[in-house]
Amino acid sequence: MSITYPPDRVLTTMSEAIARYVPHGASVAMSLALEPLIPFAAGHEIIRQQKCNLTLIGPISDVLFDQLVGAGCVAKITAAWVGNVSEGLGHCYRRATEQSVPRAIVTEEHSNFTIALALLAAGLGSPYIPTRTALGSDIVHQNPTFRQEQSLLDGTPLLHVPALRPDVAIIHVQRSDEDGNAHLWGNLGICEEAALAAKDVILVAEEIVSREVILSDPNRVLAPSFKVRAVVHEPLGAHPSPVQGYYDRDHRYYHEYHQRTRALAGFQQWLDEWVLQVPTRAAYVAKLGEERIRNLGVKGHRYAAPVDYGY
Amino acid sequence: MAGDPTINRGPTDYSPQELMVVCAARQIHDGEKVFVGMRLPLLAFALAKRTHAPNCIGLFEAGILRDIPAPRLLYTMGDVANITGSLWATRMVNLMGLMAAGEVQVGFIGGAEIDRYGNLNTSIIGDWKHPKVRLPGSGGAADIASLSQRLAIIMQHDRHRLRERVDYVTSPGYGYPDEHGPAGKAWRQRVGLPRGGPAALITTLAVFTFDRENGEAMLQSYHPGTTIEQVQEQTGWKLRVAPDYAETVPPSAEELRVIRECDPEGVWTR
Numbered sequence: 001m002s003i004t005y006p007p008d009r010v011l012t013t014m015s016e017a018i019a020r021y022v023p024h025g026a027s028v029a030m031s032l033a034l035e036p037l038i039p040f041a042a043g044h045e046i047i048r049q050q051k052c053n054l055t056l057i058g059p060i061s062d063v064l065f066d067q068l069v070g071a072g073c074v075a076k077i078t079a080a081w082v083g084n085v086s087e088g089l090g091h092c093y094r095r096a097t098e099q100s101v102p103r104a105i106v107t108e109e110h111s112n113f114t115i116a117l118a119l120l121a122a123g124l125g126s127p128y129i130p131t132r133t134a135l136g137s138d139i140v141h142q143n144p145t146f147r148q149e150q151s152l153l154d155g156t157p158l159l160h161v162p163a164l165r166p167d168v169a170i171i172h173v174q175r176s177d178e179d180g181n182a183h184l185w186g187n188l189g190i191c192e193e194a195a196l197a198a199k200d201v202i203l204v205a206e207e208i209v210s211r212e213v214i215l216s217d218p219n220r221v222l223a224p225s226f227k228v229r230a231v232v233h234e235p236l237g238a239h240p241s242p243v244q245g246y247y248d249r250d251h252r253y254y255h256e257y258h259q260r261t262r263a264l265a266g267f268q269q270w271l272d273e274w275v276l277q278v279p280t281r282a283a284y285v286a287k288l289g290e291e292r293i294r295n296l297g298v299k300g301h302r303y304a305a306p307v308d309y310g311y
Numbered sequence: 312m313a314g315d316p317t318i319n320r321g322p323t324d325y326s327p328q329e330l331m332v333v334c335a336a337r338q339i340h341d342g343e344k345v346f347v348g349m350r351l352p353l354l355a356f357a358l359a360k361r362t363h364a365p366n367c368i369g370l371f372e373a374g375i376l377r378d379i380p381a382p383r384l385l386y387t388m389g390d391v392a393n394i395t396g397s398l399w400a401t402r403m404v405n406l407m408g409l410m411a412a413g414e415v416q417v418g419f420i421g422g423a424e425i426d427r428y429g430n431l432n433t434s435i436i437g438d439w440k441h442p443k444v445r446l447p448g449s450g451g452a453a454d455i456a457s458l459s460q461r462l463a464i465i466m467q468h469d470r471h472r473l474r475e476r477v478d479y480v481t482s483p484g485y486g487y488p489d490e491h492g493p494a495g496k497a498w499r500q501r502v503g504l505p506r507g508g509p510a511a512l513i514t515t516l517a518v519f520t521f522d523r524e525n526g527e528a529m530l531q532s533y534h535p536g537t538t539i540e541q542v543q544e545q546t547g548w549k550l551r552v553a554p555d556y557a558e559t560v561p562p563s564a565e566e567l568r569v570i571r572e573c574d575p576e577g578v579w580t581r
Contacts, residue, residue: 034373034403035389059403060450062387083447085349086386090447097445109434111453112372113407120404133411134453136483136502142439157503186394187374188402242391251386302395 010231011178014281017202017230018045021168027055027078029119029166029198031064033189035085036244037172038064039204041237041281047071048276057119057166059112059190062241063257066090070267071275072102078164080110086251087258092267101264109139114146116190118164123196130158168229169198172238173222174245176205180228181214181221186244195223202230204237206246217307234281236293247296325562327515328580329570330534331465332358333562334513335419338463342366343416344409346455351465352419353385354570354579361569370415372451374401384574407451410458413506418459420452422466424477427548428494428526429484429509431456431464432477439479449481456482461510468514474547484509485526494526517542518559527551532559 012020022028028046031038043064046054053075056065060081068074069082070092083090095101110118117129130151140146140159147160171191176182182203184191195201201223208231214221240250261267278284285293328351335355339345341364347356356369357380369377371388376399381392394400409415422431423446433452437443456462462484466472476487485508486498499508512519512528516537519528530552533542543550562570574580 033389035387036373036391060447079448081448081450088447089445093447094445098442107448109448111449112403112451113411113454113458116404116407131411132503132505133407133457134449134483135457135504136480136486136499137449137453137457138434138439138480139449139453159503185400186391187371187389187400189373189389190403192402193404242389244391244394248391249386249389 010180010228011208012230012232014041014045014204014232014234015049017232018042018049018051021200021202021229022046022051022054024051025053026051026167027057029057029169029194031058031061032169032171032191032194033187034060035062035249036186036242037184037191037238038062038241039170039172039237040064040239040241041234041284042170042202042204042232043068044275044278044284046073047271048279057115057164057194059115060085063090063254066092066261067271067275069093069096069105070102070261071271074105076106076108078108078110078115080112080115084254084258086254091258091261095264108145109142111139114139114159114161115164116193117161119166119190119193119197121161121163122165123193126163128160128162130160132158135159164197166194166198168200168202169194170202170204171195171222172204172243174205174243175207175209175213176203176231177209177211177214178231179211180225180231181211182225182228183214183217183220184222185220192223195227198227200229201227202232203228204232204234206235206237206243208233216309236285236288237281239288239296245298247293247298250292250296325567326577326580327534329567330559330562331513331515332570332580333566334511334518334559335463335465336362336364336566338417338461338511339364339367340416344368344370344414346370346372346410346415346418346459347388348419348421348452348455349388349450350421351579352421353388354573355419356380357573358566358569362566368398370406370409372403372406374403374406375399376401376406380573384578386578407454407458410454413460415459417461417463417510418455419463419465420455420482422452422464422482424472424474425464425466425484425512426474426477427528428487429462429464429512429521429528430477430480430486431482431484432479434481435479437478452482456484457504457507459507462507463511463513464509465513468516468542468545470545470547473514473545485521485523493524496523498526516545520553529553530556532557534559535561
C-alpha cells in the first residue's frame with residue numbers, strides 16, 4: 001500500500017461525496033451530536049441518489065433517520081432512539097417497523113451509552129467494552145451483538161458491547177479547512193467516537209477557512225484529518241437542527257413534519273416538496289426564504305476569550 | 312405548539328403538566344447532581360434551580376453540564392441556549408461515565424408504559440417481532456434507569472400505560488420476582504445493576520414511591536381533584552397505598568410563577 005502525502009484534495013461537492021463514499025449497503029453513522037449539527041443536507045442527497053440497503057448508526061436521530069427510512073433507503077437501524085425529539089413518534093419509522101412500508105427494516109437496539117461505547121471501542125481498537133448499563137433490560141436480549149458475561153475480576157454480571165465500525169461517518173461541523181482539519185464546538189455527543197471509529201469520514205462545513213485558522217486552536221479540532229475523505233462546504237446544511245454560532249433550531253419545521261407525515265401520502269408529498277424537487281442545498285435555502293433564515297440567525301454573538309498557545 | 316396565553320392563569324388554575332413539573336422538581340435536593348431527560352424534566356431542573364435547590368447541577372446526555380438554568384425555554388437539551396453559560400460542553404461518554412461511576416444522585420425520564428415494579432417501556436408495544444406500536448426506543452433512558460442513584464419517572468396516567476407487566480423492558484426498574492428471589496433491589500443486584508432504582512413515579516393523577524425490598528409501587532399522594540378510587544380505576548394493578556399517603560401538595564404561587572416565566576407560551580405545560 002502506498003502512502004501519499006500531501007493527501008488528495010478532499011474538498012468536493014455533496015453529490016460527489018455521497019456518490020463516492022456512501023455506496024448501497026453502507027453502514028452510515030450520522031446525527032452524532034444528538035439534537036444539533038444533524039447533517040440533513042447529506043441525508044437528503046442520499047435520498048436523491050436513491051441509496052438503498054443502508055444501515056444507519058447513531059444515538060438519537062431526531063427526524064433525519066425517519067426521513068431516510070420513509071424514503072426506502074434503509075435496511076437496518078443501529079441506534080438508541082428514532083423519532084421526533086420535540087414532537088414524539090417518527091411516523092415513517094412506525095410504518096416501516098409495523099407494516100413494512102415502504103420496506104421492512106431491522107432495528108438493533110442500543111441505549112445512548114451502549115452505542116457510544118460500541119463506537120469508542122472501535123476507535124480504541126478494542127474488541128468490546130464491558131459495562132453495567134442496561135443490564136436487566138430487554139435491549140440486551142434483543143441486540144444479537146451483545147454478550148452477557150461474568151467479570152473475570154469479581155464474577156459480577158457484565159454487558160460486553162462489541163466494537164462497531166461504520167463504513168462512513170457524516171459529521172456536520174462549524175468550520176473546516178480544505179484538507180478536513182475541522183473545528184466543532186458546543187456539545188459533542190459521540191462525534192469524536194464516530195469519527196475515530198469509522199473507516200471514512202465526510203465532513204459538512206458551514207464555512208471553509210484557512211489551515212492557519214484551524215491550527216490556531218488545535219484543542220478544538222474534532223479528529224485527525226487523515227481520516228477525512230471528503231469536505232463539503234454547505235451553509236445551512238444542518239437545517240432544521242441548530243449549529244452553535246450560526247443558526248437556531250427551526251422548531252416549526254419539526255412540528256410541520258410531524259403533522260404532514262402522519263399518513264403515507266402526506267410523507268410522500270413532503271418528500272417530494274422538500275427533497276426530491278430540491279436539487280441542491282442552495283435551492284433548499286432559497287426555498288426556505290430570507291425571512292425564515294434571518295429569524296433563525298444569531299441574535300447575540302458570544303465569542304470565547306482567546307487562548308494563548310505561545311511559548 | 313404554543314398553548315393558551317398564560318396571563319390570566321391563577322395559582323389554583325394549574326395544568327396537570329405544571330403539577331408534574333412541580334412534583335419532579337421537589338425530587339431534587341439542593342446540591343445534587345441531576346441527569347436531566349427530555350421535555351418536562353428540562354423544566355423541572357430549571358424550577359428546582361430557581362426555588363429550593365439553587366446549588367444543583369444538571370447533566371444533559373448530549374454533552375452539557377450546567378449550574379444555572381438555560382436563558383430561555385428548551386425544546387431539546389441540544390438547543391443552542393443550553394450551551395450558553397454551561398460549565399462544560401463535552402462528549403456524551405464523559406457524562407454517562409460520571410453517572411456510571413455513581414456521581415449522579417437523581418435521574419429523570421419519561422415513559423410510555425410502566426408496570427408495578429417500575430420497569431419502563433419506550434420501545435415496543437405488542438410482540439417484539441411484530442410490534443403493534445413501534446415507540447422511539449431508549450435514548451439515554453435505559454442508562455439513566457441503570458446508573459443513577461435514584462430514578463424519577465414522569466408520565467401520563469391511564470390504565471393502558473400503568474400495566475401489571477410491560478411488553479418490553481427498555482429501562483430496568485425493580486425487575487420481577489423469579490426463582491432466584493424477589494423483585495426490588497435484590498433483583499437489581501442479581502442482574503448486575505450497580506445501584507439505584509425508581510424512587511418516584513409522577514403521573515397526571517398521583518405520585519408513587521417504591522418499596523425497594525419487593526420493588527412494588529406505592530401510592531404516595533393523589534393530586535388535588537382526584538381520589539384514590541379514580542387513581543385505582545386508571546391503574547392496571549391493585550394499588551398498594553403508602554402508610555403515610557396524602558393529597559399531593561399543590562404548586563405554590565412561587566412555583567407556578569417560575570414555571571410560567573420559563574415556559575410563557577405553555578409549550579410543555581399546557
